[in-house]
Amino acid sequence: xxxxNQLPYNKDILYNDLFEQNGWKQRIYFQKAHMKANNxxxxxxxxxxxxxxxxQMCQAYIYFYLNSDSRTSDFIGVYVKxxxxxxxxxxxxxxxWIQFCLNNGYHFLGxxxxxRKPFLIYLLKTYGFEILDTILYQTxxxxxxxxxxxxxxxxxxxxxxxxxxESFMKGNIAKEDNYQSIEKLDINxxxxxxxxxxxxxxxxxxxKANQKSxxxxxxxxx
Numbered sequence: 001x002x003x004x005n006q007l008p009y010n011k012d013i014l015y016n017d018l019f020e021q022n023g024w025k026q027r028i029y030f031q032k033a034h035m036k037a038n039n040x041x042x043x044x045x046x047x048x049x050x051x052x053x054x055x056q057m058c059q060a061y062i063y064f065y066l067n068s069d070s071r072t073s074d075f076i077g078v079y080v081k082x083x084x085x086x087x088x089x090x091x092x093x094x095x096x097w098i099q100f101c102l103n104n105g106y107h108f109l110g111x112x113x114x115x116r117k118p119f120l121i122y123l124l125k126t127y128g129f130e131i132l133d134t135i136l137y138q139t140x141x142x143x144x145x146x147x148x149x150x151x152x153x154x155x156x157x158x159x160x161x162x163x164x165x166e167s168f169m170k171g172n173i174a175k176e177d178n179y180q181s182i183e184k185l186d187i188n189x190x191x192x193x194x195x196x197x198x199x200x201x202x203x204x205x206x207x208k209a210n211q212k213s214x215x216x217x218x219x220x221x222x
Contacts, residue, residue: 004043004066004104007032012046016096019220021087025050026059026220028096040065042076045096047089059084062093072108073101078120085178086153090123092220095213098127098203102210109209110202116173119155121195122146127212128205137194144168146192147182155179156189168197 007013012029019026031044046061060080066073075097078090101109111129115121121129137143145158157179159165168174169181185191203209 003030004032004068007043009034015045015100018222019092019217020222021049021220024052025222027056028093045093045100047093049084060089060093062090062097064097066106070108071106072110073097073106075109075111075124077115077117088216088220090120091216094123094127095216098209098213099217102206107206108203110200113198113200115199115201116171116197117177118144118146118157118179118195118197119177121197121201122193124201125193125195128203128208129201130204131196131199131201136196136199140196142196143194144197145194147185147189148192149188150190151188153178156182158182158184158191 003013003015007030009032012031014027015030016028017025019028027048027050029044029046029048031046033042033044034040035042042063043066044061044063047059048056049059050056058081060078062078063076064073065076078093080089098109101107109129111121111124141161142164143160144164145160147156147158149156155178157165157168159168159181165181169179173179182189
């Protein structure tokens with residue numbers, strides 16, 4: 001927690017330089033910024049890769065809130081530049097965030113209700129995040145089924161609510177993040193999980209989060 005208290009505003013501070021991608025060195029930097037809109041400090045873990053000329057390019061970042069009084073952290077989002085998608089960088093950053101929190105006394109992790117990316121919610125679920133009232137998966141019409149085709153990296157969604165499908169697929173997220181809707185599963189398609197947008201997902205399985213995040217970080221280690 002000393003790192004958080006000592007962070008200057010709007011300056012990248014080296015946090016971890018023990019990763020690499022295809023032989024190129026990767027570094028993770030911490031940054032703190034004050035958001036005037038809600039008068040809160042927002043934190044970033046930013047992943048940079050070193051190119052063959054020694055320059056650095058930001059590949060992706062995760063951003064979140066930290067509350068040192070309540071020892072909580074609220075996940076806001078992850079952004080991966082299009083050129084670096086499908087390389088596991090979102091998992092790397094989520095794992096880094098989880099390990100930072102657990103190692104520094106932040107043991108209540110959650111998301112805000114504004115989560116609008118189905119596959120990102122699915123990713124968090126694989127770490128042990130879940131909504132409090134899981135019966136909603138059976139009772140609400142706003143369930144989205146996460147699906148994957150073994151032949152490509154497209155993000156497929158099977159909607160229960162036709163109106164939600166129409167609204168979501170017309171939005172920027174569907175276009176920017178390569179989402180496609182399907183009407184049913186076929187022989188090459190597999191069902192992964194179900195999510196509900198605009199619900200708070202909290203970490204209920206700390207052991208699972210810890211174990212998976214360690215495995216992911218080890219895969220990216222030099």
